Amino acid sequence: MNKRIFSIHLFRILMIAMLVIPLAMGAISSPAKASVAEGGVVAWGNNWSGQTIVPEGLENIVAISAAFSHDLALKSDGTVVGWGDSYYDQAIAPPGLTDVIAISAGASHNLALKSDGTVVGWGENFDGQATPPAGLTGVTAISAGYEFSLALKDDGTVVAWGDNYYGQTNIPDGLTSVVAIAAGAGHSLALQADGTVVAWGSDNYGELIVPADLMGVTAIAAGPNHDLALKSDGTVVAWGDNDFEQINVPTDLTDVVAIAAGCYQSLALKSDGTVVGWGGYGSGESSPPDVLADVIAISAGESHSLLLKSDGTVVLIGSTTHGIPNLVSAKTGVIAIATGQGHSLALKNDGTVIGWGSNVYGETDIPADLTDVVAIAAGGIHSLALKSDGTVVGWGPGGVTSGPAGLTGVTAIAAGYHHSLALKSDGTVVGWGNNYSGQIDVPSDLTNVIAIAAGLYHSLALKSDGTVVAWGTNYNGVTDVPAGLTDVVAIATNFIQSLALKSDGTVVAWGWYGNAQSRVPPGLNDVIAIAEGYDHSLALKSDGTVVAWGDNLNGELDIPAGLTNVIAIAAGWGHNLALVQQETSNLAPTANPGGPYLGAINTAIPFDGSLSSDPESDPLSYTWSFGDGSTGSGATSVHTYTATGLYNACLTVNDGSLDSASVCTLAVVYDPSAGFVTGGGWIDSPAGAYKANESLSGKATFGFMAKYQKGTNFPTGNTAFQFDLAGMAFTSQSYEWLVVNQGSSNAQFKGSGLINGAADPNGNAYKFMLWATDGAPDTFRIRIWWEDAAGEHDVYDNGAAQAIGAGNIVVHTSK
Known part of the structure; x- marks a missing residue:
């Protein structure tokens, strides 16, 4: 095999091998550096599978x-x-x-x-x-x-x-x-x-x-x-x-x-x-x-x-190696977090779950229809979710995720390396999955349980009387619960150590070859939550700061500078997560004036800004500026224009402390009795007008007529515009409105039509607007475009009122 092909094959083999090596055992990547953002999830530690990267928006x-x-x-x-x-x-x-x-x-x-x-x-x-x-x-x-x-x-x-x-x-x-x-x-x-x-x-x-x-x-x-x-x-x-x-x-x-x-x-x-x-x-x-x-x-x-x-943002999907983040579609709205061997989970306030990091065993393949989740747990290579109806959903390898048939009434879940636990509302515990060391052999007399924790090949239960029960393997003394341990309010365990949080805010540890307690930082108190990783521990204090101790091979103890306002913690096999309290600050509202609006002169036109919004749902006040010097208020407002024209009707909303940006829409005011407009001739089409080839310039011909039929509010007529050099011939099909401005000898009208007899790329008619002035000289402008969900796409626009080369434009005004 030649050297280049061999190198590519070797690269593939190494990549697959690195994904299946237990991350906590190998610790083969450099510690990830963390940054603290305002609110959301913060992660640090081992990053070989991207489990510590929560993508920031590009x-x-x-x-x-x-x-x-x-x-x-x-x-x-x-x-x-x-x-x-x-x-x-x-x-x-x-x-x-x-x-x-x-x-x-x-x-x-x-x-x-x-x-x-x-x-x-x-x-x-x-x-x-x-x-x-x-x-x-x-x-x-x-x-x-x-x-x-x-x-x-x-x-x-x-x-x-x-x-x-x-x-x-x-x-x-x-x-x-x-x-x-x-x-x-x-x-x-x-x-x-x-x-x-x-x-x-x-x-x-x-x-x-x-x-x-x-x-x-x-x-x-x-x-x-x-x-x-x-x-x-x-x-x-x-x-x-x-x-x-x-x-x-x-x-x-x-x-x-x-x-x-x-x-x-x-x-x-x-x-x-x-x-x-x-x-x-x-x-x-x-x-x-x-x-x-x-x-x-x-x-x-x-x-x-x-x-x-x-919108200019980037979504990333797939596995990661050198700090390239997996897909995490959102970090806000998170209410709970969990970490496994090489993956991480987050529960959002809408009851959905997001996952990132290693996916070798499908541990981050969140079921597509998973909703109504109230708790999550991440094991070595599998994940669990507790639903509001008391049932459990698992994903990852079979056996460890599929709970006993008919399991209901669950109030808490825990995921170990290859086994799972469920706490039922009657205070009993159910286990399933790997039982190599008896880790799912729940003691037959175990009742009154209020919390559970699952480790490598062992399990813990916290009883309502503040005592702790352990079963399964006793590797490194992880099930040797200290004699006389009482007043416990929370428990945590993983590979070689177990923790108990007492009601006085202190932490008791056991395992780690019988020396676990000696590793707890002296004087540690005011603790409100604990988490246990592969060979390191975390404690969340009442002031929102985090304390870490134990092994630091992957930067597990390198708590990001400035990390405060933490409300939850999770420790994985070489990495950590912290859920940070979202800072609440008033955000400006957004105005939505609706429109565009169309109405006749001296007729009340209703304006509707009710689609305006505020991020905090604060009540809004509304200020309208109708473009003719008049103003109005209220989510809905009515205004009567006394002159024809095209007006910018603008809306600003206020949430009690902040104004929105002013947002404007078009108000078209017409007078069916004002007259009509006709024209024909040619212009010298400038470079840049024809968008498909902006280098083109030359003669373009036009002809048009627009008028209101007597007793109607709908304009009729026809418009033709031809730019031979571009091979473009536009013909109108219908008009939407016509505005004839008496006293200024100009008119504007809008409609739709076809180019070379064909519709736009979406099968709809093209839009057009024409501006015409009867003066010295006569001027002409036409814009032709098409629309889709992304916006408006210009086909032609000569850009400004342009003197015609030959022909004439006549604005026929009523006397």
Whole structure:
């Protein structure tokens, strides 16, 4: 086996091996550094599976790129943000890097394309992959491969540099008219303007066997050893390595607008903003959340994927290695937390559960229909949820999660390494799962229990009289409850030590080779909660601070500076969680004036701002400004305009202390008896007006008539606008309104129509608005657009009132 293919196989073997090694036994990653945010969940300690990373929201993102163990995001201000593995500084953007318009993350190096057509590289550079050729300019696209790089120039040629072991940087002779490029592990792809694909480099997995009949391609993507092509009909074709079923494209997949190829998985973005994934080796990297929508870009990495939403935020799915966070859709509203061997859970105030970290055994595969949860527990490799109806739901390996048939009346749950416990409302305990050491052999006379705890191969129960009962293995003395221990209000246990919290706020410990109590910090008091990890302990004090003791191999004792206002704690096998009290502060309300509004002159027009809102649901007061110097108040208000025109009606709301931003909507006031407007001629269409090709300029012709039929409030007529150079001919179908302004000889009207006889991309008529002035000179403006959920999309707009080149416009006003 050659060295490159062997290295990729070895990388896969190591990744799988690292996911199944018990994290607490190996402790093979560096301790994660924590930061304290205002409210939410804080985590620290071992981070090999991402269990200590609670993602912070990335905002104003316009592009994303996922690699083996690091990620990049391009912000709207032209700067780059990186995170994850940075052994070669690949997650750290070069100082002063700005004006970036595209990014590409390779195995351990990155490329950034600047607005001036130059390329910047950083990260690993053993093969020169991060050093673009001197004098490289005119670049329009970039792609970073395993240890090499590609650049597409504005003349349709390709430049390559870096490792050439497989000939992946040997550009085929005569390759021109290229419109897109993609770099894999040891091969390269180029999409030509005629919709065909060219491949070169490694062919160990069939990467170069482009389907013979493949045509009409509009986009390409290269994984390390497999490739994807998006066709103009919205379907996807795949070839190359299929060890993880990454080229098994779903047979019903259509309407695709973008594709991404990762190490083991493939992704497709559909026109409705949803994402479809296939392949992968079980880390969730090809399983986007069912509720996820509004996605505008996708990128696939080694065992994780990135999804960019239309609001500029980034969602991350899949497994993690070097601090790349798993999907945690929200951190606010959390009311309880739990940690297992390598995973973490959070219970939200709406009764749903979120999970992150290791998922080798399905321990973070939250059941899709799980709701009404009141408590959670995380075991070594499984998870439990207690529902409000007293039943228990488990996920992870079978046996340890499936409770006894008919189990009801449960009030508390506990998850050990391979066993589970349930406390019933009658004070009895039920156990299930592994029983190697008798850990589920609940003492037959055990009653009056008020709390339970499950360790490695042992169990604890706290009775209503303040005493503790233990059973199962006594490894390290974890079941040797100290004689005379009473007044206990809480218990905790894990691997080699057990804890009891007494009513006086002190802590008693046993286990750890008989020396557990000697490790409790001297003078520790005022404790209100305890948690026990693999070989470390936590105590939450009444002042909201946390004390930790025991082993610190993974930074378990490195409590984040400034951590206060803690209301709950959880200790895992090398990592910790703290639930921080959300700071409450008054937030400004949001005004919603409704509209747009349409009404006749001298007629009362109702305005409705009742959809305005306040984050704290405070009562609101309303102030209206109707755009003609008049004001109003109330959630609903009525106003009568005495002159025709287009008015900005604005609303501001106040929650008793803070004003909202003023939000305006359009109020159209017309007079059916004011007159009508006609016109015909041409304008010199300026560059930038035709949005599909803003370089076009030249003559555009128009003709229109708009009027109200006698006794009606609905305008009629027709409008035609033709820009021959762009091949665009617009004709109206209907009008919505017409405003003729007496005394100023101008008119505006709005309607809908077709372009070249066809509807918009959604099958609806295009919208248009026309402004006309009868003056010296006559002026004309037309805007044509279409709408969808994302907003308005201009087709044509000459931008301002423009003097006509020939013809005339007449505003016929009534006398």
